[in-house]
Amino acid sequence: MVDPATLSITVERAVSIEAPKLDLLLYDWLSELIYLKDRDRHIFPVAQVSIAGEGPFRLEASLQGGVIDPERTALGADAKAVTFHQFALEQTADGWRARLVIDI
Amino acid sequence: MRASHELREKARPVGDCIWEIAPSEKAGMRVPARIYASESLFAQMDDGVFEQVTNVACLPGIVRAALCMPDGHWGYGFPIGGVAAFLADDGIISPGGIGFDINCGMRLIRTALSENEVRPRLTELVDALFGAVPSGVGAKGFVRLTEEAFRQIMVHGAGWCVAHGYGWPEDLERMEGEGCLPGADPAHVSARAVSRGMEQLGTLGSGNHYLEIQVVREGAIHDASTARAMGVEAAGQVFVMLHCGSRGFGHQIGTDYLRAFDQAMPRYGITVNDRELACAPFRSPEGQAYFAAMVAAANSAFANRQVITHRVREVFSRVFGRDARALGLDVVYDVCHNTAKLERHHVDGREVELVVHRKGATRAFGPGAPDVPPAYRTIGQPVIIGGSMETGSALLVGTAHAMQETWGSTAHGAGRTMSRAQAKKRVRGDTLIRDMAARGIVVRAASKAGVAEEAGFAYKDLSAVVDVLQRLDLSRRVATFTPIGNIKG
Numbered sequence: 001m002v003d004p005a006t007l008s009i010t011v012e013r014a015v016s017i018e019a020p021k022l023d024l025l026l027y028d029w030l031s032e033l034i035y036l037k038d039r040d041r042h043i044f045p046v047a048q049v050s051i052a053g054e055g056p057f058r059l060e061a062s063l064q065g066g067v068i069d070p071e072r073t074a075l076g077a078d079a080k081a082v083t084f085h086q087f088a089l090e091q092t093a094d095g096w097r098a099r100l101v102i103d104i
Numbered sequence: 105m106r107a108s109h110e111l112r113e114k115a116r117p118v119g120d121c122i123w124e125i126a127p128s129e130k131a132g133m134r135v136p137a138r139i140y141a142s143e144s145l146f147a148q149m150d151d152g153v154f155e156q157v158t159n160v161a162c163l164p165g166i167v168r169a170a171l172c173m174p175d176g177h178w179g180y181g182f183p184i185g186g187v188a189a190f191l192a193d194d195g196i197i198s199p200g201g202i203g204f205d206i207n208c209g210m211r212l213i214r215t216a217l218s219e220n221e222v223r224p225r226l227t228e229l230v231d232a233l234f235g236a237v238p239s240g241v242g243a244k245g246f247v248r249l250t251e252e253a254f255r256q257i258m259v260h261g262a263g264w265c266v267a268h269g270y271g272w273p274e275d276l277e278r279m280e281g282e283g284c285l286p287g288a289d290p291a292h293v294s295a296r297a298v299s300r301g302m303e304q305l306g307t308l309g310s311g312n313h314y315l316e317i318q319v320v321r322e323g324a325i326h327d328a329s330t331a332r333a334m335g336v337e338a339a340g341q342v343f344v345m346l347h348c349g350s351r352g353f354g355h356q357i358g359t360d361y362l363r364a365f366d367q368a369m370p371r372y373g374i375t376v377n378d379r380e381l382a383c384a385p386f387r388s389p390e391g392q393a394y395f396a397a398m399v400a401a402a403n404s405a406f407a408n409r410q411v412i413t414h415r416v417r418e419v420f421s422r423v424f425g426r427d428a429r430a431l432g433l434d435v436v437y438d439v440c441h442n443t444a445k446l447e448r449h450h451v452d453g454r455e456v457e458l459v460v461h462r463k464g465a466t467r468a469f470g471p472g473a474p475d476v477p478p479a480y481r482t483i484g485q486p487v488i489i490g491g492s493m494e495t496g497s498a499l500l501v502g503t504a505h506a507m508q509e510t511w512g513s514t515a516h517g518a519g520r521t522m523s524r525a526q527a528k529k530r531v532r533g534d535t536l537i538r539d540m541a542a543r544g545i546v547v548r549a550a551s552k553a554g555v556a557e558e559a560g561f562a563y564k565d566l567s568a569v570v571d572v573l574q575r576l577d578l579s580r581r582v583a584t585f586t587p588i589g590n591i592k593g
Contacts, residue, residue, distance in 0.1 A: 001241050024363070031359050038300045038352035041242040068242035075551040077524065078241045078310035078593065080355040081204040084362060084379035085180035101180060103204050103355075104311055104524070 001037060003074035004045035007066040011042055015061040018053075023089040025057045026098060030082045037079065041068040077104035111154035115139060115146075121174070121572050125158055132162040132377065138169040140510075142572050145174050148521055148564055152178030153185075159377040160188050164385075165195020167451055167458060171510055173465050174572040175489075175519030175564065179203070181380035184464035184520075187513045190386065192446060192457040196374070197391045198383035199365065199398070201461035203442040204358035205309075206398055207405035208349030209280075210439050210466075210488035210516075212499065213413060214335040215420070216432030217342045219319045219588065229317065229423050230546045230589040236415045237315055238307045239593035240550025245306030247411055254302045254404075255290040261403030262438075265410040272429075275410065277477050279438035280467060280485075283406040285445065289396035294360050297397075301353020301404065306411040310554055310593030312517075313348045314493060315412070317589030324584045330483050330501060334436050336583045343585055344416055344433075345497055346409055347490050349442065354401035361394040386459050395444070395459075402443055409438055436499070437486035441466045441516035449511055460511045468502030468514035468579050476502070487579050489570065491518045493547070494540060494560030496586045498570050500579035514579040518566040524557035531556050540590075549592040558592065 015032055019025035029049075036042045044065030052058050068075075080103040088099040111130065115123040121142050127133035137157040141149065153176045160170035160182055167189045176185030181200025190196055222229065238245060247270070249257070257264045262283025265271050276282045308315060322339040325331045336343075350357075365382035368390045369375070374383060384390040413435065417428035424431060444461045451458075469476050469485040476485045484501035491497045495518075506512050533552030536559055540547050549555045566584075573579045 020367075024366075027363065031363075034359075035296060035300055035352075035356065037242065038304065038355075041244075070240065070242070070550070073242075075240045075242075075310070076553055077551070077557070080352075081359045081362075083180040083204075084200075084366060084382060087379055103180060 001076055001079050002043050002068060003076065006072055006074040007043055007045065009046070009064050010066045011064070013042070013044070013063045015063060017059045018056050020056050022057050023087065025051065025059055026089055027082050029059055030100070034079045034081065043068060079104055109151055111158055112151055115154065121576055125154065127161065130158045133158055135161050135166050136169045137161045139172045139176065140572060140576055140578070141174045142568065145564065145568055145572060149176055150178040153183045156181070156183040156378070157186060159381060160186060160201070162377055163188070163190065163196055163198065163381065163383060164374060165190040167191060171513070173513070173515040174569045175515040175517050177519045179463065181378055182461065182463040185515060186463045187461065187465045187510055189449065189458040189460045189511050192386055192459050195386055195459060196383035197386045197395055197444055197459050198381055198461065199358050199362045199394065200380040200382060201463050202398060202444050203463050204355045205349040205442055206354035206358060207402035207440045208442045209405060209409065210441065210490055211346040211409045211413065212436040212488050213344040213416060214432060214434050214436050215342045215344065217424070218340045219342055220340065222317065222342050225423055226317070226546050226589055229419070230548050230591060232419045232423055233315060233416065234548035234591045236419050237412050237591060239591060240310050243307040244303045245411070247305045249302055249305060251298060251302065254298060257404055257407045258290045258293065258400035259288050259403065260284055261406040262410040265407050265414070270411045270414040275413065275435045277479060278435045279406065280440055283410065283438065285399045285402050287396055288400040288403050290400055292393040292397040293357060293400050297353055297356035297360065300356045301351055304351040304353065305408055306415065307351060308348050308412070308591065308593050309351055310551060312558055313593050315591040316345045316493070316587045318343045318345055318497065318585035318587050320583050321586050326581045326583060330582050333480065333483050334486055334499065334582065335434055336499065345488070345490065345585065346412055348408060348412070350401040350405035351408060353404050357397045357401045361397065364390060365394070398444065402440065406438065437488060439466050439488050447511070458511065462513055464516050465513050466516045467512055468506045469512045470502045470504035470507050473507070473512070487514055489515055489517060489566065491566035492560040492563040493558050493587060493590045493592065494545070495566060496584055498566060498581065499583045499585070500570065500573065500581050502579055503577050505577040506579065510578055514573055515569050518563040518569055520562055521564050522562050527559050527562040528553060528556045530561065531559050545587050546589045547592065551593065554592055
């Protein structure tokens, strides 16, 4: 959405999300970041995330980011939403693998 | 992930520029998939189009066929250019058949100015419009609203704007649905959607959204009397074209209900081939709630284009030192191209109520249709088709034949031929802006990368799309417009 190098890190925020399934937790988490971009003009390039539970699942995130400054921030495509088109989350031998298409 | 070639190869020509994939070609298809394209446009369509249009043909309650317009390309759920009608009493509604940018649409505004009058002040004009109409990621609009006022906008659309001084009463007479679709209910809109979208009224957005200054050139008026009825009078005349939608408000409503439908489908025993086609029966509580929220977003999009129109009038008035009325800044028309609407159509000799989904497709009602405003009822509904920022756009009218063939629907744009990422690999935004300036097109953009994504070569030839519409009598060509100034997100 923006070039993080052109964003001053001035904002800290905690986010908690609960969802009945793990893939929905991923959907809700990314949708939250898109929501905060529009509501507060906040972009978070840094996130520490922990996930717990076995259904429902709970995500706790500590975010660091900044406010979009039209004079300084290099803007890219605006993310509108996370789609379910080809949406997949699977556990592999190497860890978790997700496939996502974002509507821009 | 790539789609397979298999379904493309199953498409058979069934008439001039009409291709069909039979229901037997894919498990679960209830009706054929029908694609409107010349051989050349058909060859340019992504394999994903054929996968997606046949997925739509599997949805419950679909009537006659799943359709794809000549500008069709790979989308999410429905293809872009997808049209499908479902029985209101026995069919579904799907956010994936409308898109996240609910009531993304086009508005055309005429002026009484000529290119010769505008050209000396073009850079000043484009700069002033760029300043007055915020665009790009994170842009906030100029209209400060209370939550109650925003709820009024959800219900009254462009009418709220005119009542509050952002427009002229006659503007409403020249819009699809008079700028307000019935059935909105703010009670079905989440607080998140309100807080996300409330401050964005009057913003353009990014991606392929734009505000353009255009000219109708010599030889570009194809039907003089119809053009005159729409205020398109002479070569050299300047127009303003807007392409934008419901912004974060609509995106959030799409997000909320896509997720809700994803969870609701098992309760109704519905399965879909692509999760983005998550849907619910139209008459179910979930279906009715989404419809009421989706209409609220559609009305906010009409309001968005209306307050931007107000800004455009202010800027023109300031730059040219004359009142906007004296400058002839009248709305020609405003069309939606991402909606589902409750419409009555004839099926097997009977009039039935259908939920017509148009995703990247424009309504194109023919002459005499009661939903066409009185000013245009004898000529048919104006259809505004946006092309690329380099090549131009088109004005057409709907036809009686479109009512029978496509539920009164037509194309919405040129249609992409390559992804945004591919386009950015071929050209840099600043290079393209310089090149366009040398060709007399002044561009101001919030994102240079965004300009590269919208290069002319990333789109199909608009005239090829319009030719197919004309050959199939889905719309009739009236005039084409060439850009001279472009504001982009």
